[in-house]
Amino acid sequence: MxxxxxxxxxxxxxxxxxxxxxxxxxxxxxxxxxxxxxxxxxxxxxxxxxxxxxxxxxxxxxxxxxxxxxxxxxxxxxxxxxxxxxxxxxxxxxxxxxxxxxxxxxxxxxxxxxxxWFPPFVALTLAIGLTAPSVLLGLYVGARRRLMESLRERADSLERELQLLAERAEERAEWARGEERRRIAREMHDVVAHRVSLMVVHAAALQAVARKDPEKAVKNAALVGDMGRQALTELRKMLGVLRSETGSAQSGPGDGAARRSVVPRQVSEPERERVPVAAPSPAAVAVAAAAVGTGAGEAGEGPCLAELEELVGQSAAAGMVVRLSVQGEARECAREVEQTAYRVVQEALTNVHKHAAGARTHVRLAYRSAEIAMQVENEPPPEPGDASSARLPSGGNGLVGMKERVTALGGVFVSGPTDAGGFRVSAVIPAA
Structure with missing residues (x-):
């Protein structure tokens, strides 16, 4: 103005x-x-x-x-x-x-x-003096203004990107925390629930035969103690792994990667001697009692398919009529694959103890060229009044956990009732 x-x-x-x-x-x-x-x-x-x-x-x-x-x-x-x-x-x-x-x-x-020469010189000097400085100064100021606007826009864009990255990082951290909780709960369920279920089954059998057969009651009591010690040993290992990994995560930077490092790996189970798949006998009781005392694997190593026969033998020792069949040539697979296959069979047998105590069960394992298939199928349970029923509680998360484990490795999981009135759990996992 x-x-x-x-x-x-x-x-x-x-x-x-x-x-x-x-x-x-x-x-x-x-x-x-x-x-x-x-x-x-x-x-x-x-x-x-x-x-x-x-x-x-x-x-x-x-x-x-x-x-x-x-x-x-x-x-x-x-x-x-x-x-x-x-x-x-x-x-x-x-x-x-x-x-x-x-x-x-x-x-x-x-x-x-x-x-x-004088008039052109004066005219040229005057014309240049009135036009060139203003034009050059305007070009400089305009270029500087555009540069500042570009830098300001870039700074605003970077600020928005940083805010978006921070929001995404918070979402990833929240997802990682939820995933940690789910994986820890699944590990605790797999490690403890199976043995506790066997303990309850043995306790129910002990209550049924305590007065009629004192010798068998003593054997069942020994099995309950052994199973309890095994459950405590595995629980102690699980908590030790969690403490060590949590401590290492807290000592480092508190970023998402450190949070993810707290996720526990598969926990080891003690190496045990092979037991025959048969009904309870004094030899089986002795082997089960000695299982706790045998050497334990290092923390961080999980179970493998070589221990599957022993797992089935433990269920047989608890009174389940179970049969294991293996097809194909046994071979070592990836550690995660063997752990997942073992956990699927373990959880399926636990469900039989809970919901179909006394039912005849078939466990099938097939080694194929590029995959491993497993199936646990039980026949209809006996009458509800059977003394073998232990009335085990169920959290309803066993099948969900099995499906999560299998699908995480690119496998296929199917479960459901059979036409004969039993229940079948099937899973196929890539061997690589």
Whole structure:
């Protein structure tokens, strides 16, 4: 606003001289100057119009300030470079022509300043001085302004990206914490639930035969104690692994990777001697009692398919009529695959103890070229009044945990009742 007022006053003052030279009333020249100079008000909106007006009034020797500011604003704006070059050239030519005419006129009236070189030199110097500095300064300011805007936009974009990454990192951390809870719960369920179920079965059998067969009751009591010690040993190993990994995670950076490192690996079970798949006998009781005392594997190593026969033997020792059949040539597979296959059979046998105590059960394991298949199928359970029923509680998460384990390795898991009234659990896991 202030520059526009100064420009209007300048043009009004120059309008007096213009009116006298043109032979028009002075007030007309002053009014024309005020209107022309006021155009500088819109230089930020229409810089091209301001430059055109300044070029138009250049022959009247008006609008010096308006021309300089108009060229500066135009060069600093977002106008195309060819438009800036064209209007700057027009302003240069107009200023040069007016300057050379006025200089030539002045030289003719002054005898001391002669020569043909003086008017062009003065006109060129004046034209360059009135156009080049303003255009160059405008180009510099415009480029710097665009650079600052670009940096500001980039900073805003980076801030938004960082905020989005922080939100995603928080979501991943929350997902990792939930996954940790699910995996820990699944490990605890797999390690403890099977042996506790066997303990309850033996306790029920002990209650049934305590008075009728004291010798068998003593054997069942020994099995209950052995199973309890095994469950405590495995639980202690699980908690030891959790403590060690949690301690190492807390000592390092508290990021998502450290949180994920707390997830426990498969826990080991003691290496045991092979037992025959048969009904309970004194030899089987002795082997089961000695299982706790045999060497334990290192923490972090899980069960393998070589221990499957022993697992089935433990269920047979608990009174289950179970048969194991293996098809194909036995071979070592990936550790995760063998652990998952073992846990599937273990959980399926636990479910038989819970829901179909006394039912005849078939465990089938098949080694194929690129996969391992397993199936645990039980026949219909005996009558509800059978004394073998231990009324075991169920959390309803066994089948879900088995399916999660199998699908995590790219396998297929299917479970459901059979036409004969029993239940079947089947899983196929890639061997690689």
């Amino acid at each position: 202030g520059l526009a007022l100064v420009s209007a006053l300048e043009c009004a003052a120059e309008g007096v001289t213009f009116a006298r030279d043109a032979g028009v009333p002075v007030f007309a020249g002053v009014a024309f100057g005020l209107v022309a100079g006021s155009v500088l008000l819109v230089r930020r909106i229409w810089p091209v119009a301001v430059v055109l007006v300044s070029i138009a009034i250049t022959p009247a020797q008006m609008g010096l300030l308006m021309g300089v500011l108009g060229l500066y604003t135009l060069a600093a704006s977002e106008a195309p470079r060819r438009v800036i070059a064209a209007l700057s050239g027009m302003s240069f030519v107009g200023t040069f022509i007016v300057a050379i005419v006025e200089t030539s006129r002045g030289v003719r009236h002054t005898s001391e300043l002669g020569g043909e």
